[in-house]
Every structure is written in structure tokens, then in C-alpha cells.
Amino acid sequence: MSKLPTSPLAVALPSLPPVPGVRLASIEAGLRYSGRLDLTLMEFAPSTTVAGVFTKNKCPGAPIDWCRSVLSNGTARGLLVNAGIANVFTGKAGFEAVQHSAEAAAKAIGCHAEEIFVASTGVIGEQLPYQKIVHIIPKLYQQLDDNQWTETAQAILTTDTFAKGYSLKTKIGTETVIIQGIAKGSGMIAPDMATMLSFVTTDAKLPASVLQALLSEKVKTTFNAITVDSDTSTSDTLLLFATGIANTPEITDASDPRLTDFANSLEKILKELALLVIKDGEGVSKLIEITVDGAVSHESAHKIAMAIGNSPLVKTAITGEDANWGRVVMAVGKAGEPANRDTLSVSIGGVWVAHEGGVLSDYDRTIVDRHMSEETVKIKVDLHLGNGTATIWSCNLTKGYIDINGSYLRS
Amino acid sequence: MSKLPTSPLAVALPSLPPVPGVRLASIEAGLRYSGRLDLTLMEFAPSTTVAGVFTKNKCPGAPIDWCRSVLSNGTARGLLVNAGIANVFTGKAGFEAVQHSAEAAAKAIGCHAEEIFVASTGVIGEQLPYQKIVHIIPKLYQQLDDNQWTETAQAILTTDTFAKGYSLKTKIGTETVIIQGIAKGSGMIAPDMATMLSFVTTDAKLPASVLQALLSEKVKTTFNAITVDSDTSTSDTLLLFATGIANTPEITDASDPRLTDFANSLEKILKELALLVIKDGEGVSKLIEITVDGAVSHESAHKIAMAIGNSPLVKTAITGEDANWGRVVMAVGKAGEPANRDTLSVSIGGVWVAHEGGVLSDYDRTIVDRHMSEETVKIKVDLHLGNGTATIWSCNLTKGYIDINGSYLRS
Structure with missing residues (x-):
């Protein structure tokens, strides 16, 4: 497909310094794309621990099966990522492709195949030409370096802008x-769908169990609190590697108070990365931040916020810069969670427009209209039922989404 | 907003003869629109029974509250419908508007207000000027006639094409x-959302309990098996009235075998009406029929079919006439229902394109591509897990949807 225009919400890649214990490189393996980096290898210091969160889709790709299976060991020496072919719905051959690739990476690094994590993104139903990967890994290994983060941030992209x-x-x-x-x-x-991959590394020394507890907790309010179009990829993967090179104190419990700063920072980086994904949502021109307060539980608040964030009518209203609180009320009502129309309040851009079951006829439309023209639209709902609260992020639905997903060239 | 172009899937209104026991009329009440019929009254013969199904949205309009409350009586003498204002999120004043309107209709017909059913569609959050309704009802009543179906089919529309x-x-x-x-x-x-209203009448003589049992059963495979954009209106209403003018045998049980033909015909008319709604979906250019077989239960099959029918990626692929079975696999997997990737098969236009977890490399692309260019696209999934089966209907997602919902003029 032709190159997509860069998202109007694009953010420049910051400087990404070396992470002690991580060496990485990317190469042109010609798996599907030509003339660009499409295969990445990361090597981690011995004793690196790992945590992971994967798609809940019931039809996951072969790399997801592999990662889930090896994650229980809790250690990692390598990560192999390819862009262009997702290795999804590829049957037994797909599994073998993962295995051969992992074995080749393990041989180069000098570890067990079960210490290699694998992620793929791209076309569904096409076999991964793993021979190309196996063949090029020795060369890729020779190129490992601690300062290849910028190239690697590029190499894992598909149609990201x-x-x-x-x-x-x-x-x-x-x-x-x-x-x-x-x-x-x-x-x-084509013919694939949006896929989210994220790889986070740290030089902290933390056991896998602590790392997993932190990641599972912090993913709730970050990567699991974003939605582009309600569709869930077969390949979504978030991995967190801790090399243990830093001389941090021995910690065995995720609730250790010495981890407070680290946990907050982990949440911050996961949130920033998640927001970058939304800011590159297909056809996006506006970020939507949705907060639901007063729900019967945090989980209920999250479901209601997601119902608002996934509503095509809410998303198109925001494209039209229309402060359409009626559609927000509709989305609250359709979420299937406890809600009482007569205690429901809605604010847009910090201005309450509807309160306890009725419109506020005297709200300041000038402020609300100005807010609707901004890059980030903030919607808040108070159900006045309990203490449950959640914030999620979505993006608007535009003709660009239809262009990207409905009219690309067939592969 | 300006008049929308007629849907390319539009169907001509058939001849609608009198229904014994039903008189009806529509009038220009000037509630919100001008220069068109916007208020309808139907009068039913004494002893008319009624059944109803309403939106599951937790923030329903005042007319929904009213209908739910009076439905338990099981009898109906009148139906009052307005287009232009939905009377949703209007608080106590909204309820009083329904009550005054129903009382005025009851006075004209000579019955109790609780025998009048009320439905509204249109803008949310705006008060219904019920005084206009109360004022014009005597005149509307004078115009009642048994042959006003065509006018009434027009009068209840909002931006239907x-x-x-x-x-x-x-x-x-x-x-x-x-x-x-x-x-x-x-x-x-603006600022409202799609709303579905349907009113079905018959001259059969059936107790309300039988009518309700039939309607609740048949709605599952018809109106509850369609989706335009996954958003659920605050006003959806389906009412079935039986005037009892026909000399049908006394029947007290919905499973009475003498009702087989009637039940099948009821299902047929509900399905035809539901498909007409889809064929006028916002921005529609293709109807999508999705059948899921081999699920662990019918309910599970229905949920998976709905996940496919609501997937923006599936809907945009169909706009692009792309036989994108990979997105169908993704949608099956995200439904949250039991599914096994390795036993999953997908057919498009009657041709199996993916089988037991892998693509069929030799399927006939010519036939599939030709099917994708047709007005109705048929997708079938076989999970090979059990005997659960369901069929639902959806429509594609086009730039027209964004135009209609994202860029209309503010009211």
C-alpha cells in the first residue's frame, strides 16, 4: 500500500540511550517488505527476568503461543521481532517457524531456545519464511550494539506513521x-488488522514474579485502557525485561515500599507508550480522554468508559466537533452496567452539560465549543452510584479510517 | 440537515391494505419538522391485545418507561407516535409530556390513558411540546381512516431515506x-442516534400472554439479529397489536400447533422489517449476512456473529470489496466465546477460504471476488465445537456513515 500521511498527533521520537544489559540490532531480512529494516534481535544479559501480557483473542498467532509457553521460566536472553508477516492462522507450519527462528537466535546468543521471546506483526494467513530469518541471524548477531534503539523503534513498525x-x-x-x-x-x-507490540526494558534487578505482578497491575490503567476501534488483534504483545545490571536492593515482593517510585515510573512509561499508539490510530485526528466516576466499581467504570470510547456515534460526533452529550448518555446506557438515568451527569471539557438526568440549559456553549476544536477532547461522566472510577483513551473515527481499512490494494 | 440520498439498497413500499380493527391517521403537528407529517395516531378495536419489546439501554426515554408500565395490562386502544423529538433525558417534564399526550388520545378515543401506547424518535434532551400534541389530537382523531398506512409509514421516519x-x-x-x-x-x-421503531398489527384474536410469548421468541432471530453500528438507541420500540376482529379459534398457549403458520409468518414479517432497517443503515451500500455454525450454544453463536457484524475492520473490508477472512478470524477470537483456532473454518459467498486453522491456498478467488462485488455479502464460520448456530445481518461501514454522523449541522 502507498505510504500513509503522518498522523497529525505524531510525537517526535525522544533520545533513547543504552539500557545496561541490552544489546540490539535490526536488519533488512526481506520477509515481506523490501528496502527497510524488518527483523530485530535484542540480546539480554544473563539472569535477565521477564514479564508479559498478551492478547485475549481466542485465535492468537503462533508467536503468542510460544511466548506464553516460555514465559513461565521467567528468564530471557533474547527477543526476536519481525514486521510484515504476523504468523497467525498458519497451523503447524507456523509453530515450526517460531521454533526454528528461536533456535537460531538461541544458537547465536548461546542460550536455550526457551529463553528467546518472539513477536510478529503483519499479514495473517501467510507462512513466515523462517529460513530467511535463520540464515540472517548470525549476521544480525554480529551487529548487536547498545545504541540501536532509534533504528529498532523504526524496524518494528508496519503501517504506523x-x-x-x-x-x-x-x-x-x-x-x-x-x-x-x-x-x-x-x-x-492487507489482510491484517491493527496490532500492538511493545517492549520495555530496565536495568533493575527484580525477580520475574515481582516484574509480572507490577506489569499485570499497571497494564490495567495503561495499555488495557486504550481503544482504537474495539477490534482486538491476534498478536498483541507487551513484554517487560529486567537485566539486573543495576545494583538495586534485593526485593521479593511487588508491594515492597521501595518499589513505589519504580512502579509509578513503569505506569508512566506504559501510559506514554499507550497514548502514542492512540495518537497513531488509523485515521486519527483527535485524542479522546474519557473518565467515568461514581460507578458501582472500578471495573464497571472501565466498562462504561470503554462503551463510550468504542461508540461509533460518539467517535464520529467528535470528528464533527459536536459536543453531542446525548450520544454519551446512549453509550452509558448500552454498556450493560448499573447506571441510573436520573442521577447521571456529563461534562465536556470540564463544563457540566447534563446533570442528574437532564440537560443544563445554561451551560457555557462557547467554552464547550472551543474545547471541541482542540486536539484532545475530555469527556467525564458521573453516575453518582458509588466510588468506582476509570479513565480510558480513544481516538475519533474519520474517513481516513475507512480509506486505510476499506480501500487499500489487495496483496 | 439536508436531505440524504436514498439508500442504494432501498426497497419500494408495498401496498398496505386495511387491517380490520385498525384506523389510523398522520398529521403535521410542527413539533420540530415543518412541512411534513410528524404525528401519528392509531386506534384499535375494543379488546385489542398487545405485546412489546423495548431497548435494553439503561437510559431509556420517557415513552419507554410509559409503555413498559402500561404493557402489563395487555390491552391497547391507541398508539401515538411522534418524529422529531425523542423525549429522552428530559426528566420529570418528559414523563408529564407523555402522560398529557396519552390522556388527550384516550379522551378522543374514549378509553383509559393506560390503553394508549406512545413512541417518540428524534433529538435527545429537548422537551416535547406536548401542548401542540394535545391541541391537535381532536383534529387528528377526526381524520382516522382504515387506509392511511402509506402516509403513516412516512410520518414516523426521521432521517430514514x-x-x-x-x-x-x-x-x-x-x-x-x-x-x-x-x-x-x-x-x-442532531444530537441523536439511530432509533428503531416498529409497529405490527394483526386482526387475529390472541390473548396478550400468547402474543408476548410469540413476539419475545421471534424477535431473537429478527430485530435482535441486526446491527448497524453496535450502538443501542434509548428509544427502540417494537409493538405488536392484535385486534381480534378475525374469527380465529380460541388459543391460550403459544405452543398450540394451530399457531405454527402464524408464528412463522410473524417471524417472516419481523425479519423483513428488520432487513429493511439494515438496508437503510447510515451510509450503507452492502448488506452482510453472517452465519455461525458449530458453536457451543445458539447464544454463543449469536455473540460471535454479532462480534463479526460489529467489527469496524470487517465492515470496512466489505466496503473495499476485500474478502478479508483474516479479520473474520480476529473477530471470532475477540468475541470472548469458546472458539478453537485450529478447528475454525470460514466461507465467503459459499466458498470455503480457510479451514481448520489455515488458509485454503487453492480456493477459487474468482468466485469469491465476484461475490464481494455483490449487494449482499455472505460470511459463514464453522467452529466445529458443537451444534450452536445463529444468523445475523449487518451493513458495511462507509464514508457516508462519517458524513451523516460527523458533519451534520448543529441544531
């Missing part, structure tokens, strides 16, 4: 550690 | 009866 990364420093005890990650988002390759 | 009705004859025992209905679909009025 900009590279996505984030880096920050935090402390565990008195020791400074780095947390740095890259992501790819809602690109689309 | 064509009038929708269907009529058929069937038998109960040896007695011929008529079943005839009208519907309005996914029109949209």
Missing part, C-alpha cells in the same frame, strides 16, 4: 535505574 | 388473518 518510544529514570532505594520502551501500534497490512 | 412496511396473510386454523407492520430505522437527528 511514526516511531514510538519513551525513556525515563527512576530509583529503587538509592539506586538510579532506567526504564525504556518502544511500541508499534495500529498500522494495518 | 425510504419508508418501510410489509404485509402478509396467513391462517390460524382455517381462518385467514393479516399481519402488517411498518418500521423506521437508522435515521439520525
Whole structure:
């Protein structure tokens, strides 16, 4: 397909310094694309621990099966990522492709195949030409370096319109550690769908169980709180690697108070990466932030917020810069969660427009209309039923989405 | 908003003859529109029974509250419908508007207000000027006639692009009866959303309990098996009235075998009306028929079919006339219902394109591509897990949907 215009919400890739214990490189393997990097290898220091979260789609790709299976060991020495072919719905041959690729990476690094994590994104139903991967891995291994993050942020993209990364420093005890990650988002390759991949690394020393507990907790309010179009990819993968190179104190419990800063920083980086994915949503021109308060539980608030964020009528209203609170009321009502029309309030851009079951006839339309023309539209709903609260992020629905998904050239 | 172009899938309104026991008329009440019929009154013979199904949205309009409340009586003498203002999110004043309107209709007909059913469609959050309704009802009553179906099929529309009705004859025992209905679909009025209203009448003599049992059963495979955009209106209403003028045998049980023909005919008319709604879906250019077989239950099959029918990626692929079975696999997987990737088969236009977890490399692309260019696209999924089966109907997602819902003039 022809190159898509860069998202109007694009963010420049920040400087991504080396992460102690991580070496990486990307190469042109010619798997499906030509003239661009499409295969990435990361090598992690011995004793690197790992945590992961994967798509809940019941028809996952072969790489997801592999990662789920090897994750229980809790250790990782390598990560192999290809763009162009998703290796989904490829049967037994698809599994073998993963296995051969992982074995080749393990041989280069000098570890067990079960210490290699694998992720693929791209076309569905096409076999991965793993021979090309196996063949090129020795060369790719030779190129490993600690300063290839920018190239790698590019190499994992499919039809994303900009590279996505984030880096920050935090402390565990008195020791400074780095947390740095890259992501790819809602690109689309015929005949495939949006896929989210994100890889986050840190030099902190943390057991896999602690890492997994932190990741599972923080993903709820970050990557699991975004939606582009309600469709769930067969390949979504979020992996967190901790190399243990930093001289951080030994911690065995995710609720250890010395982890507070680290946990907050992890949440921040996951949120920033998730927002970058939304800002590159197909056809996006506006970010939507939806907060639901007063629900019977946090989970209920999350479901209602997602119903609003996934409503095509809400999303098209925002494209039209129309403060259509009636559609928000409709979306609250269709979520299937406890809601009482007569206690429901809606605010847009910080202005309450509907209150306890009726429109506020005297709200300041000038402020609300001005807010609707901004890049980020903020919607808040208060159900006045309980203490459940949640915030999620979505993007608007435009003709660009139809263009990208309805009229690309057939492969 | 300016007049929308007629749907390319529009169907001409058939001849709608009188239904014994039903008189009706429509009038210009000037509630919101001008220069068109916008208020309808139907009068039913004494002893008319009624059944109803309403939106499951938790923020329903005042007319829904009213109908739910009076439905338990099981009898109806009148139906009052207005287009232009939905009377949703209007608080106590909204309820009083319904009450005053029903009382005025009851006074004209000579019955209790609780025997009047009320439905509204149109803008949310705006008060219904019920004084205009109360004032004009005596005049409207004078115009009642048994042959005003065509005008009434028009009067209930909002931004529908064509009038929708269907009529058929069937038998109960040896007695011929008529079943005839009208519907309005996914029109949209700023700031409102698609609303479905349908009113079906018959001269059969059936107790309300039997009528309700039949309607609740047959709605599952008809009106509850269609989706335009996954959004659920606050006003959806389906009412079935039986005037009892026909000399049909006394029947007290919905499973009475003498009702087989009638039940089948009821299902047929509900299905035809539901399909007319889809054929006027916002921006529609193709109808999608989705059948799921081999699910663990019928309910599970229905949920999976709806996940496919609501997937923006499936809907845009069909706009692009792309036989994108990979997106169908994704939608099956995201439905949250039991599914096994490795036993999953997908057919498009009657041709199996993917089988037991892999693409069929030798399927006849010529036939499939030709099918994709047709007006109705048929997708079938076989999960090979059980005997659950369901068929639903959806429409494609086009730039027209964005135009209608994202760029109309503010009211």
C-alpha cells in the first residue's frame, strides 16, 4: 500500500540511550517488505527476568503461543521481532517457524531456545519464511550494539506513521535505574488488522514474579485502557525485561515500599507508550480522554468508559466537533452496567452539560465549543452510584479510517 | 440537515391494505419538522391485545418507561407516535409530556390513558411540546381512516431515506388473518442516534400472554439479529397489536400447533422489517449476512456473529470489496466465546477460504471476488465445537456513515 500521511498527533521520537544489559540490532531480512529494516534481535544479559501480557483473542498467532509457553521460566536472553508477516492462522507450519527462528537466535546468543521471546506483526494467513530469518541471524548477531534503539523503534513498525518510544529514570532505594520502551501500534497490512507490540526494558534487578505482578497491575490503567476501534488483534504483545545490571536492593515482593517510585515510573512509561499508539490510530485526528466516576466499581467504570470510547456515534460526533452529550448518555446506557438515568451527569471539557438526568440549559456553549476544536477532547461522566472510577483513551473515527481499512490494494 | 440520498439498497413500499380493527391517521403537528407529517395516531378495536419489546439501554426515554408500565395490562386502544423529538433525558417534564399526550388520545378515543401506547424518535434532551400534541389530537382523531398506512409509514421516519412496511396473510386454523407492520430505522437527528421503531398489527384474536410469548421468541432471530453500528438507541420500540376482529379459534398457549403458520409468518414479517432497517443503515451500500455454525450454544453463536457484524475492520473490508477472512478470524477470537483456532473454518459467498486453522491456498478467488462485488455479502464460520448456530445481518461501514454522523449541522 502507498505510504500513509503522518498522523497529525505524531510525537517526535525522544533520545533513547543504552539500557545496561541490552544489546540490539535490526536488519533488512526481506520477509515481506523490501528496502527497510524488518527483523530485530535484542540480546539480554544473563539472569535477565521477564514479564508479559498478551492478547485475549481466542485465535492468537503462533508467536503468542510460544511466548506464553516460555514465559513461565521467567528468564530471557533474547527477543526476536519481525514486521510484515504476523504468523497467525498458519497451523503447524507456523509453530515450526517460531521454533526454528528461536533456535537460531538461541544458537547465536548461546542460550536455550526457551529463553528467546518472539513477536510478529503483519499479514495473517501467510507462512513466515523462517529460513530467511535463520540464515540472517548470525549476521544480525554480529551487529548487536547498545545504541540501536532509534533504528529498532523504526524496524518494528508496519503501517504506523511514526516511531514510538519513551525513556525515563527512576530509583529503587538509592539506586538510579532506567526504564525504556518502544511500541508499534495500529498500522494495518492487507489482510491484517491493527496490532500492538511493545517492549520495555530496565536495568533493575527484580525477580520475574515481582516484574509480572507490577506489569499485570499497571497494564490495567495503561495499555488495557486504550481503544482504537474495539477490534482486538491476534498478536498483541507487551513484554517487560529486567537485566539486573543495576545494583538495586534485593526485593521479593511487588508491594515492597521501595518499589513505589519504580512502579509509578513503569505506569508512566506504559501510559506514554499507550497514548502514542492512540495518537497513531488509523485515521486519527483527535485524542479522546474519557473518565467515568461514581460507578458501582472500578471495573464497571472501565466498562462504561470503554462503551463510550468504542461508540461509533460518539467517535464520529467528535470528528464533527459536536459536543453531542446525548450520544454519551446512549453509550452509558448500552454498556450493560448499573447506571441510573436520573442521577447521571456529563461534562465536556470540564463544563457540566447534563446533570442528574437532564440537560443544563445554561451551560457555557462557547467554552464547550472551543474545547471541541482542540486536539484532545475530555469527556467525564458521573453516575453518582458509588466510588468506582476509570479513565480510558480513544481516538475519533474519520474517513481516513475507512480509506486505510476499506480501500487499500489487495496483496 | 439536508436531505440524504436514498439508500442504494432501498426497497419500494408495498401496498398496505386495511387491517380490520385498525384506523389510523398522520398529521403535521410542527413539533420540530415543518412541512411534513410528524404525528401519528392509531386506534384499535375494543379488546385489542398487545405485546412489546423495548431497548435494553439503561437510559431509556420517557415513552419507554410509559409503555413498559402500561404493557402489563395487555390491552391497547391507541398508539401515538411522534418524529422529531425523542423525549429522552428530559426528566420529570418528559414523563408529564407523555402522560398529557396519552390522556388527550384516550379522551378522543374514549378509553383509559393506560390503553394508549406512545413512541417518540428524534433529538435527545429537548422537551416535547406536548401542548401542540394535545391541541391537535381532536383534529387528528377526526381524520382516522382504515387506509392511511402509506402516509403513516412516512410520518414516523426521521432521517430514514425510504419508508418501510410489509404485509402478509396467513391462517390460524382455517381462518385467514393479516399481519402488517411498518418500521423506521437508522435515521439520525442532531444530537441523536439511530432509533428503531416498529409497529405490527394483526386482526387475529390472541390473548396478550400468547402474543408476548410469540413476539419475545421471534424477535431473537429478527430485530435482535441486526446491527448497524453496535450502538443501542434509548428509544427502540417494537409493538405488536392484535385486534381480534378475525374469527380465529380460541388459543391460550403459544405452543398450540394451530399457531405454527402464524408464528412463522410473524417471524417472516419481523425479519423483513428488520432487513429493511439494515438496508437503510447510515451510509450503507452492502448488506452482510453472517452465519455461525458449530458453536457451543445458539447464544454463543449469536455473540460471535454479532462480534463479526460489529467489527469496524470487517465492515470496512466489505466496503473495499476485500474478502478479508483474516479479520473474520480476529473477530471470532475477540468475541470472548469458546472458539478453537485450529478447528475454525470460514466461507465467503459459499466458498470455503480457510479451514481448520489455515488458509485454503487453492480456493477459487474468482468466485469469491465476484461475490464481494455483490449487494449482499455472505460470511459463514464453522467452529466445529458443537451444534450452536445463529444468523445475523449487518451493513458495511462507509464514508457516508462519517458524513451523516460527523458533519451534520448543529441544531
